[in-house]
Amino acid sequence: MKNTYKWFLFMSLWIFTACDSLLDIDPEFTQDAENFFNTEEDFNRAIIGVYDMMQPAYLNIWIGEIASDNSIAGGESVNDSRGLHEIESMTHGGVNDELRAVMRVNYTGIARANYIFENQDKLDFPGKSVILAEAKMMRAYFYFNLVNYFGDMPLIVDRRLSINEISNTPRTPKTEVYQQIEADLNEAKEVLPATANEIGRLTSGAAKALLGKALLYQSKYAEAAAVLGELIDGNQGGYGLFSDYTTLFYATNQNVAEDVFTIQFSGLQGGDYGCLTCLNGNAAVGFHSIRLYNGPLYADGNSYNLPTQDLYDSFQEGDIRRDATALNLDEFIAAQPNAADITYAIGGGGHTGFFNNKYIKRLDERGLPDDDLTSPLNYRVIRWADVLLMAAEAFQRSGNDGRARTELNKVRSRVSMPAINSSGDALYQSILNERRFELSGEGYRFFDLVRTGQAADRINGFEVGKHELFPIPQVEIDLAGGVWSQNPRY
Known part of the structure; x- marks a missing residue:
């Protein structure tokens, strides 16, 4: 929109x-x-x-x-x-x-x-x-x-x-x-x-x-x-996988054939910290970005939603999606010609060394005036790779392993990963793993x-039996006059 x-x-x-x-x-x-x-x-x-x-x-x-x-x-x-x-x-x-x-x-x-x-x-x-x-x-x-x-x-x-x-x-x-x-x-x-x-x-x-x-x-x-x-x-919408996964989440590659259901953003201010829901920009991007960063490619932000070592280590050797998903900041800095001049700060809320490299602020993608709140990066609610993986899971669970492998391997082929040839539960787990590799962040x-x-x-x-759901906000239960019960064990 x-x-x-x-x-x-x-x-x-x-x-x-x-x-x-x-x-x-x-x-x-x-x-x-x-x-x-x-x-x-x-x-x-x-x-x-x-x-x-x-x-x-x-x-x-x-x-x-x-x-x-x-x-x-x-x-x-x-x-x-x-x-x-x-x-x-x-x-x-x-x-x-x-x-x-x-x-x-x-x-x-x-x-x-x-x-x-x-x-x-x-x-x-x-x-x-x-x-x-x-x-x-x-x-x-x-x-x-x-x-x-x-x-x-x-x-x-x-x-x-x-x-x-x-x-x-x-x-x-x-x-x-x-x-x-x-x-x-x-x-x-x-x-x-x-x-x-x-x-x-x-x-x-x-x-x-x-x-x-x-x-x-x-x-x-x-x-x-x-x-x-x-x-x-x-495929009446002409959907397809974008060729370069490493740049898929750049602002220049928005509204491409991979985008099936996308929420649009702009670099305009709209709201502020007192009303994040009023923003025109994507608030996640500034919040995800590197605290007090001063260096190439990226801009500074608030160091929220930091990928874990477990996520980083889960990727298979040679999978380009790892670095496109979880920025290893110290490794990135070490590879720069002016590494000694690049600085950043660590927040007191935790630090993993990794940042969400999909929804992160880049120097040439900042909005104005407060670029923490005005990112023009759209949010992809459902993209074509997700459609293919959901289809793979649905076909496998309904007994069609052959079609499941076909859709799964389309996603893997895009990033030059070897085809999966398993069946049954092994294939099912491969599909779920692929969802993590493809969609994390x-x-x-x-x-x-x-x-x-x-x-x-x-x-x-x-x-189990509690955290499958989040609790109903207590104030809403109170406003509803106690008619709403709380979710189990909260």
Whole structure:
């Protein structure tokens, strides 16, 4: 989505400022819908308001990595974003700013989408069906985030929720939420275009990819294989693997054939540290970057989300994805002709010697005026390599090892790694390992470990029966009048 269209709908900052109610947009009866949704432009402005709420994607990058074996929280000190340090150590509970932000951001996106559906019959115009399909796909995306973080969640469809109803709105079973996710995506994929006429707009390929992912996360392997196989075989969007993995995450290589579902960012300021959700830029990038760094290629930042030695060592010999994923800073500096002149600082929140080399600030990619907050690096929610690996997993789990090897080896061939020829459980584990090699640093690792039952073996402090889900923020339980129960063992 071009950020020149960025528009904060009526309820832009309700989530963190004037209103302290999770499911309500504004105090009851303050919305003047009679003066809105009367023109095509009103609907276009409204859908941009829904796109806007995908931009706090830095939360997924941070939590999906830091909660896993891939990263530590880092930062200036253990009190710097304490919630991330608690997530790293698996000591997080119902009071956690980052987890509360996840819930509120996603429900804000749902509320904005539902506001459109609440008023969808007020006006007909060419292209309205595409706007509604975009809203359905984004609503599915927001609910997908919520069920994977928190499990059962209140399901509100096609309307906003009055503040007076909140205390009587129970958590909806996760299976029912997934039914709505599937329904929204199945409808959206039939309406959205194969290719967008504006960079960043959603496509049928993006909807199919997210549907395949939602099915995979529910262990509906045969259904996921059918959806993802159709996407790969038809490939109406012209998707493909970018040739040079080492530069794939450079700003100059954005919106390429590998990008299936991407959240767009720009180098404009937007918000500030008091409102990270207001930013136009990708906040993760500045936070990931090297503290007080002074040297070539990279710019300084805040040393968050630091890759672990375990991740670095997991890569096979000769795999170029290792250095493209985890920057070994001291090794990089030693290779420079002016190594003695290059300096950086170590934060008190932990140091591994590695930095996230996918979402990191480079000297020629800085925004203005505060380049810690204004990175133009897009967030790739789903890229083509992920589609191929999800398909490989779905085919293998549904009994088609041959097709699974085909899709897996496409990903390995791109980085000149030898083909995998195994079958059965060995092939399955190779696919899961490949997801780590290919996708680390992008926010998927924790959820992959949980859904495949490997989290307890890989994550220090992980307790089976507890940490598969994050806790419901206690303040939201209180605001809901105690109708919402806390997740087990929190």
